[in-house]
Amino acid sequence: MNFGVRRILGVLTRSYTTMSTRPFALERQLGLSAVRRACALTSSVFNKLVKNETLTKGDKSPVTVGDYAAQALISIMLKNSFPADPIVGEEDAAELRAEEGKVLRDRIIDLANEALIAPLVEGDKAEWGIGPGQTKTTAELLDAIDRGNYDGGRTGRMWTIDPIDGTKGFLRGEQYAVCISLLVDAQVQLGIIGCPNLPVDASKPDGERGCIFVAVRGQGCQQIALSGSSETKLTMPTFTPSTLNFLESVEALHSSHSTTDTISSILGITRPPIRMDSQAKYGCLARGDGGLYLRMPTGVGYREKIWDHAPGSLLVEEAGGVVTDSRGQPLDFGLGRTLGENFGVVAAGKDVHAAVLDAVQQATGVKAKV
Numbered sequence: 001m002n003f004g005v006r007r008i009l010g011v012l013t014r015s016y017t018t019m020s021t022r023p024f025a026l027e028r029q030l031g032l033s034a035v036r037r038a039c040a041l042t043s044s045v046f047n048k049l050v051k052n053e054t055l056t057k058g059d060k061s062p063v064t065v066g067d068y069a070a071q072a073l074i075s076i077m078l079k080n081s082f083p084a085d086p087i088v089g090e091e092d093a094a095e096l097r098a099e100e101g102k103v104l105r106d107r108i109i110d111l112a113n114e115a116l117i118a119p120l121v122e123g124d125k126a127e128w129g130i131g132p133g134q135t136k137t138t139a140e141l142l143d144a145i146d147r148g149n150y151d152g153g154r155t156g157r158m159w160t161i162d163p164i165d166g167t168k169g170f171l172r173g174e175q176y177a178v179c180i181s182l183l184v185d186a187q188v189q190l191g192i193i194g195c196p197n198l199p200v201d202a203s204k205p206d207g208e209r210g211c212i213f214v215a216v217r218g219q220g221c222q223q224i225a226l227s228g229s230s231e232t233k234l235t236m237p238t239f240t241p242s243t244l245n246f247l248e249s250v251e252a253l254h255s256s257h258s259t260t261d262t263i264s265s266i267l268g269i270t271r272p273p274i275r276m277d278s279q280a281k282y283g284c285l286a287r288g289d290g291g292l293y294l295r296m297p298t299g300v301g302y303r304e305k306i307w308d309h310a311p312g313s314l315l316v317e318e319a320g321g322v323v324t325d326s327r328g329q330p331l332d333f334g335l336g337r338t339l340g341e342n343f344g345v346v347a348a349g350k351d352v353h354a355a356v357l358d359a360v361q362q363a364t365g366v367k368a369k370v
Ligand SMILES: Nc1ncnc2c1ncn2[C@@H]1O[C@H](COP(=O)(O)O)[C@@H](OP(=O)(O)O)[C@H]1O
Pocket: 061, 090, 162, 164, 165, 166, 167, 168, 169, 248, 249, 250, 251, 253, 254, 255, 276, 277, 278, 279, 298, 302, 305, 308
């Protein structure tokens, strides 16, 4: 073959390869692998959790060895492939570095290393720092947890990690989720939520449990069973007042149940709310188990955290829904570690979102911002 023909073939092959590689393909594949490993880790922790393996944080919320170990694992995997990307992670290692933290620290290091060296499964790559022999030192794993200390911001790439979202649900043996997202210039581009205790099919509550929800902006929302690799595309169904129902927090401290009751009456909703911990609610909304997710603040002062909403909001948008705060404003992920000025969260199908915002206004007096 002469040089000219070879050059043309080379250019054609390169442009075909570029076209066939979807945006964020590596991030999606590696993120799925990290969330799967973290789901296996947290499930095994639940089965063996002993009482003294839970701490109470400064804000009185619980954190377990599972939260720390899962954040270490995911952070190590992200650093390996995307060393320049900063991470906004929920946990930090300050308490574990203190002398009193030694027992907990040793357990966390063992758990994280066990998860790192677990055999490779379909889709995994040894170059991601996982598989037999790939253990890390205590210092490396504590540093990995602390890589989650990034302050966030409006520009560039950054990841969020909520290693166990719904820790209270996790401790009750109910719903919880391992959640990560990738943001570019404060826009969520990738969201992945692993729900080890969630039925794969809501109509079969006693059937198989454990699923992952994943969305890349512009590429739809998919569900994958934790036991397999085949993907189901999710699209939100259309609801009417008689079929509409709420998804809301189990914890009345996290979201006002009485406000949801009032909004329910205004909208003429007759079905009872589904109460569930964690961002599993966003996944359930995306697949149509409920028609609307409402989170209304219970008091002044609490600011929602970006890791509690970034992945979930993309799932719903990619399944055809709308996510705003209670004033109709988009969630602003560019203000740091919290959602700053946003007040509450309203996530629903396109057809009902405006009516829900009206009802929220009537019930609370919150005014829509124009
Ligand atoms: N007063 C409050 N109002 C709203 N959210 C709160 C809160 N206190 C804690 N949270 C957040 O609620 C999350 C759980 O949400 P849900 O109620 O939907 O399960 C917690 O995540 P973690 O469990 O990751 O800490 C925590 O970040």
